[in-house]
Amino acid sequence: EQTDTEWNAARVADILLTAERSRTARTSIQHEWPGLTLDVAYAAQDIALADRRSRGETVTGIKLGLTSRAKQQQMGVEEPSVAWLTDAMVLPTGLPVPRDRLIHPRAEPEIAFVLGRPLTGPGITAAQAMAAVDYVTSAIEIIDSRYSGFKFTLADAVADNNSSGVYVTGPVLRRVDEIDLSLEACLLEVDGDIVDSATGSAVLGHPAEALAFAANTFGARGVTLEAGWVVLTGGMTDAVAVEQGSRVSAHFTSLGSITVAGG
Ligand code: OOG
Ligand code: MG
Numbered sequence: 001e002q003t004d005t006e007w008n009a010a011r012v013a014d015i016l017l018t019a020e021r022s023r024t025a026r027t028s029i030q031h032e033w034p035g036l037t038l039d040v041a042y043a044a045q046d047i048a049l050a051d052r053r054s055r056g057e058t059v060t061g062i063k064l065g066l067t068s069r070a071k072q073q074q075m076g077v078e079e080p081s082v083a084w085l086t087d088a089m090v091l092p093t094g095l096p097v098p099r100d101r102l103i104h105p106r107a108e109p110e111i112a113f114v115l116g117r118p119l120t121g122p123g124i125t126a127a128q129a130m131a132a133v134d135y136v137t138s139a140i141e142i143i144d145s146r147y148s149g150f151k152f153t154l155a156d157a158v159a160d161n162n163s164s165g166v167y168v169t170g171p172v173l174r175r176v177d178e179i180d181l182s183l184e185a186c187l188l189e190v191d192g193d194i195v196d197s198a199t200g201s202a203v204l205g206h207p208a209e210a211l212a213f214a215a216n217t218f219g220a221r222g223v224t225l226e227a228g229w230v231v232l233t234g235g236m237t238d239a240v241a242v243e244q245g246s247r248v249s250a251h252f253t254s255l256g257s258i259t260v261a262g263g
Contacts (some may be wrong), residue, residue: 005089006065007033009047011104012029012036012041013051015049016029016044016048016146016161017048017051019146020144020146022209023101023148024148026146026147026191027147027148027151028147028153028236030155030156031158036156036159037156037168038127038155038158041156042155042158042221044158045083045128045159047083048161049086050077052084053086057087058086058087059086059119059229060090060229061086061088061114061229061231061232062083062218062229062232063082063085063214063234064081064087064162064210064214064231064233064234065081065083065157065162065231065234066078066079066154066157066234067080067081067204067210067234067235068202068203068234069202070198070222070236070237071234071235071239072194072233074238074239075083075150075157075202077152078154080234081157081158082218083164084161085230085232088166089165089166090166090167091142091166092168093171095263096260096262096263097260097261098166098263099262100262100263102166103144104144105142105143105144105262106142106143106150106241106242107240108139108140108141108236108238108239108240108250109138109140109198109200109236109237109250109258110167110201110232110234110235110236111137111139111181111184111232112136112137112231112233113133113136113137113175113186113231113233114133114135114136114137114228114229114230115132115225115226115227115228115229115231116227116256118132118224118226119132119215119224120214120219120256121218121219121220123216124212125212125244127208129208129212129215130211132211133211135150135173135175136179136255137169137170137172138169138172138186138250138252138256139167139258140237140248140250140259141167142165142168143150143163143164144164145160146160147160152188168229168258170253170255170256170258171256171257171258172254173197174254175199178254179254181207182199182205182206183199183200183201183202184252184254184255185199185249186199186237186251186252186253188237188240189247189249189250190240190248191246191247196237197237199236203233203236207257210231210233211231221228243262243263245259246258246262247262248261248262258260
């Protein structure tokens with residue numbers, strides 16, 4: 001007989017890491033175990049990170065989830081959240097999306113920061129966040145939920161490291177005072193068709209707000225965002241499926257273009 005005491009953050013982390021490594025999607029954990037609160041989900045995220053580190057992975061930065069209305073409406077979750085990025089998630093420019101390691105990859109265009117100084121919340125404002133940025137660039141994140149059909153609650157997604165898969169960063173680096181990030185536009189192209197577009201204002205009004213949110217959310221967990229870390233500020237548009245042989249490009253006004261191909 002299953003009792004509530006069989007569930008805890010460590011078990012949630014183990015279930016989701018096993019799903020990731022065996023490329024097997026599952027149903028919502030929170031529906032099975034309502035005790036999966038946001039706090040427990042973040043604890044599971046940290047336990048999974050310890051496991052990734054024990055396998056030699058190192059933290060390269062962090063990512064935000066569900067910072068745009070497009071993403072929130074697509075996923076049915078109304079609140080942003082944060083998660084970890086490691087070196088195992090870096091996709092070098094030009095390499096195909098490793099679909100053989102993923103379950104059902106989707107691509108989304110993002111604005112990314114690289115920090116020049118550490119940032120410790122809580123209490124960080126968007127202006128303070130921007131002052132810690134070394135440079136801004138573009139990114140395509142390839143997300144890959146461990147939940148069937150990407151059907152999850154906020155806590156489910158947080159426990160699953162916000163559907164982390166792999167990410168590729170763009171060819172152009174800019175100082176944050178060189179461009180207006182709320183007006184920075186992106187066209188999303190799939191196999192030659194423009195399928196979506198957005199500007200940086202889609203990301204909580206300005207991507208700096210996402211960075212401040214990350215500093216404050218991690219700060220509440222006792223984590224400082226370190227100099228050198230990449231911060232993916234969240235998908236600007238709906239995510240699109242990466243099919244075998246298909247090409248997804250993100251064209252930014254000032255931050256260049258990135259193309260990924262489904263391997
Ligand atoms: C959750 C992860 C969201 C983003 O940029 O919003 C995310 C999901 O949509 O599966 O990475
Ligand atoms: Mg993302």
